Amino acid sequence: xxxxxxxxxxxxxxxxxxxxxxxxxxxxxxxxxxxxxxxxxxxxxxxxxxxxxxxxxxxxxxxxxxxxxxxxxxxxxxxxxxxxxxxxxxxxxxxxxxxxxxxxxxxxxxxxxxxxxxxxxxxxxxxxxxxxxxxxxxxxxxxxxxxxxxxxxxxxxxxxxxxxxxxxxxxxxxxxxxxxxxxxxxxxxxxxx
Amino acid sequence: xxxxxxxxxxxxxxxxxxxxxxxxxxxxxxxxxxxxxxxxxxxxxxxxxxxxxxxxxxxxxxxxxxxxxxxxxxxxxxxxxxxxxxxxxxxxxxxxxxxxxxxxxxxxxxxxxxxxxxxxxxxxxxxxxxxxxxxxxxxxxxxxxxxxxxxxxxxxxxxxxxxxxxxxxxxxxx
Numbered sequence: 112x113x114x115x116x117x118x119x120x121x122x123x124x125x126x127x128x129x130x131x132x133x134x135x136x137x138x139x140x141x142x143x144x145x146x147x148x149x150x151x152x153x154x155x156x157x158x159x160x161x162x163x164x165x166x167x168x169x170x171x172x173x174x175x176x177x178x179x180x181x182x183x184x185x186x187x188x189x190x191x192x193x194x195x196x197x198x199x200x201x202x203x204x205x206x207x208x209x210x211x212x213x214x215x216x217x218x219x220x221x222x223x224x225x226x227x228x229x230x231x232x233x234x235x236x237x238x239x240x241x242x243x244x245x246x247x248x249x250x251x252x253x254x255x256x257x258x259x260x261x262x263x264x265x266x267x268x269x270x271x272x273x274x275x276x277x278x279x280x281x282x283x284x285x286x287x288x289x290x291x292x293x294x295x296x297x298x299x300x301x302x303x304x
Numbered sequence: 305x306x307x308x309x310x311x312x313x314x315x316x317x318x319x320x321x322x323x324x325x326x327x328x329x330x331x332x333x334x335x336x337x338x339x340x341x342x343x344x345x346x347x348x349x350x351x352x353x354x355x356x357x358x359x360x361x362x363x364x365x366x367x368x369x370x371x372x373x374x375x376x377x378x379x380x381x382x383x384x385x386x387x388x389x390x391x392x393x394x395x396x397x398x399x400x401x402x403x404x405x406x407x408x409x410x411x412x413x414x415x416x417x418x419x420x421x422x423x424x425x426x427x428x429x430x431x432x433x434x435x436x437x438x439x440x441x442x443x444x445x446x447x448x449x450x451x452x453x454x455x456x457x458x459x460x461x462x463x464x465x466x467x468x469x470x471x472x473x474x475x476x477x478x
Contacts, residue, residue, distance in 0.1 A: 187337075187360070188335070188337055188357075188358040188359075188360045188382070189357065189358070189380065228409065228415065231382070231402070232400070232402075251415070253409060253411075253415060255407075256402050256404075256437060257402065257435065257437055271411055273455075274402070274437045274439060274455055275435075275437045275453065275454075275455035275469045276455075276469060277469070287411065289469070289470065290469050290470060291453075291468070291469040298411065298412055299412075301411065301412060
């Protein structure tokens with residue numbers, strides 16, 4: 112039996128979904144399109160399953176880009192960029208999420224952990240003004256809108272970089288980095304907010 | 305500024321067709337993304353200049369965005385509100401500004417939970433420099449000048465000049 116051809120029952124189910132809950136059906140279609148788009152836009156990368164590209168993502172992979180399972184690039188009003196120069200490595204852990212307009216550039220090595228959240232207009236580069244040093248970002252790190260991560264910076268697991276910060280020194284795990292240049296505060300000291 | 309032609313005004317009306325109120329002479333040029341389905345009230349002669357880079361207005365279902373008369377908003381600006389953002393008359397919002405009234409994720413605890421909103425208010429005749437960021441709870445008094453790249457998350461008195469990350473008062477008015 113050929114399982115690729117849908118049966119009448121299956122077709123009826125899909126039809127019922129589209130007529131009874133159009134917004135959910137629309138979301139399903141959008142997701143399928145985004146997964147297909149990822150296969151095209153990120154074709155030079157090593158991709159995990161279900162990588163999602165919403166819109167407006169540009170990728171230049173002269174080096175080695177690895178993207179984990181279920182990573183989501185939401186896309187939006189401004190174009191985003193992934194750029195990996197020859198001989199460099201760029202890796203993104205599974206279930207990380209990216210908003211619009213970010214730019215990540217690797218001359219040597221940039222690695223992001225799992226479940227990271229990268230907000231809009233974030234810039235991460237491992238080379239700037241003649242200094243090249245790897246950037247390592249741990250699991251569950253949240254980098255807020257417009258933050259800039261300079262070369263050689265390590266951000267520990269669970270840390271948060273606040274909006275508009277410029278991070279020039281490493282951030283230990285479980286800390287909040289804020290300011291230009293960024294200073295570091297323990298997340299526990301902030302209380303729940 | 306030369307008065308806009310009839311075609312420009314009609315195109316603006318079309319782009320702003322989902323707004324609750326649009327004042328006379330209000331212009332929306334270029335690309336404008338309106339999301340979320342909330343109430344947007346635009347005053348008279350507002351300019352939303354998305355010709356080079358788009359403008360995003362994300363207003364959550366129960367939220368309200370109020371932009372008063374003669375406000376100019378430059379391209380690349382994104383305003384996201386889940387409660388209320390108010391921009392006072394004759395203010396200027398520079399290119400690539402971000403105005404948020406919600407952090408969208410908890411800083412401590414479950415990142416997938418959404419914290420409570422804190423309304424953002426910008427009073428009359430405020431100049432917001434390019435790439436400045438207004439975070440939840442920001443309240444700028446009348447006549448404030450904000451340098452480019454400033455990050456603001458609290459209330460400041462009217463008539464000051466602000467700069468830095470996080471923002472500090474650079475100059476007080478005479």
